[in-house]
Amino acid sequence: MLEDISLTVNSDSGHPVPVRAWRLAGQGGGPRVHLQAGVHADEIAGMLVLHKLLPRLEHAHADRRLRGTVTVVPQANPLGIAQFRNGHILGRFHESTSRNFNRHFIESSALQRPATTFAAWQKAIVGLAVDAQIVLDLHTDSEALPYIYVNRCFWPDARDLAGALEADVAILWDNDDDGAFEGAMVSHWLRAQQIEGRLAATVELRGQSDVSDDLADRDAQGIYAFLCGRGVIEDRRVQREWSGETIPMGHMETVFAPVSGVLVYERELGAQVAEGERIARIVARPGDPSSEHVLRAPQAGRLVTRSRDRLIAQGDVAVKLTGSKPSASWTGGVLDP
Incomplete structure (x- = not known):
């Protein structure tokens, strides 16, 4: 059964706004997965991908093929999605604090009582994901090839993700001094000494204008195939071999x-x-x-x-x-x- 686990955060005006989230609990003890899009609220492609993916997950659950537990947050940032000014969305930065929405997650998640709406929202989002073993944060660049960011500790195991999404490039990073969402997951797992068998990745779904049914269907199918390969869904899917370029962040x-x-x-x-x-x-x-x-x-x-x-x-x-x-x-x- 699809469980609505939506939570509420306060907007900058103090009014409650929802973060829509759903969870499907599978049978069989498979990995726990967190999928989210729209942390940068002006990056739309991932929202459509998860919109397309959710019915496929429901179908797998109805057929009793879902082995893991999957949380889906298609539009993670209600603060940013409300920032329309002169016909444009200011989705990358929080207008009230000028902070990048995908920074400071590590410090915000450690606060007992966040003093700002920005920090409270970040803490809430981390709370949804922190118990997962696989975390995919869907983004887009301005104009770009499809590529992924992944911590070096997950490589080369994450080649299956790069192959499933047909990424052209995998960028490996070592240290996150900025506190991106992905970095907050890695930091938490390292502190808890629970890094083995896990994966957190930032997935860049091409450019911000690359929003279409065809691309979203392709990417949703890629994530579905990746989840099958990781034992989250019992379904035979051909795993694509990856032949892209691996590059350290510093290069x-x-x-x-x-x-x-x-x-x-x-x-x-x-x-x-x-x-x-x-x-x-x-x-x-x-x-x-x-x-x-x-x-x-x-x-x-x-x-x-x-x-x-x-x-x-x-x-x-x-x-x-x-x-x-x-x-x-x-x-x-x-x-x-």
């Missing part, structure tokens, strides 16, 4: 916009580029040919993400690409600001 290169202006890409996502090769240019003052600034690859690699905004501000991320050696500009941390 990722981020190219920032040196000036504001019109952003023109000269290479497409997924392209392999040589060190020093042109990948984009910014026209700072249209009409003035001397105002064009060329962006080049800091080292040889593959274009993984890029900005979907073609009018870019100085300092914004223009491109991220893989590299075969440590980036000269990497200073630590797990995710972008």
Whole structure:
């Protein structure tokens, strides 16, 4: 039976708002799983994926093929989803505190009595997931190939997840000083010495505009197949072999916009580029040919993400690409600001 385990948090105005969550308890002692989307409320693709996946899980449960217990939170952030300003959603940052919604989870979850709505929401979300053995946090980049973030301690076991989702890249991280949701799970399990047999991953489902029935069905089927392979669901599914690229976090290169202006890409996502090769240019003052600034690859690699905004501000991320050696500009941390 599908159990409604929705919880309530306070909005910034003090009014209660729900975090919709459902749980299916299987038979057979399989792994406990937590699936969520929309921590960054402007990242929609994962919400549709879980909307598509939930009926499949219900069907498996009705057929008595569900062995584990699965919690599904399709829209995890009611604070962010309410932040519409001038026709746009401010989904990445909490307007009242200017904090990134996917940071500070470790400190918020440790508080006995959170003093802010932001911290109380984070503590509540962690409470839903902390007893799980498999945690997938669904996100999207701006424009991107499908890729995953995973702690090095879960690799290479997590190749099954990368294969099921047909990820192009798996980015391995070691230390999370920022307190992303995934990092909070890993931190808790390490403190409890319960890391064996577990997995927490941030799944980047391409770009923010990649929202369609076809893509959502494909990704929902991929997660379903992954859960079958992990013994959560009793169903024979062909496990895809993964042949993507594994890269340490410190080898990722981020190219920032040196000036504001019109952003023109000269290479497409997924392209392999040589060190020093042109990948984009910014026209700072249209009409003035001397105002064009060329962006080049800091080292040889593959274009993984890029900005979907073609009018870019100085300092914004223009491109991220893989590299075969440590980036000269990497200073630590797990995710972008």
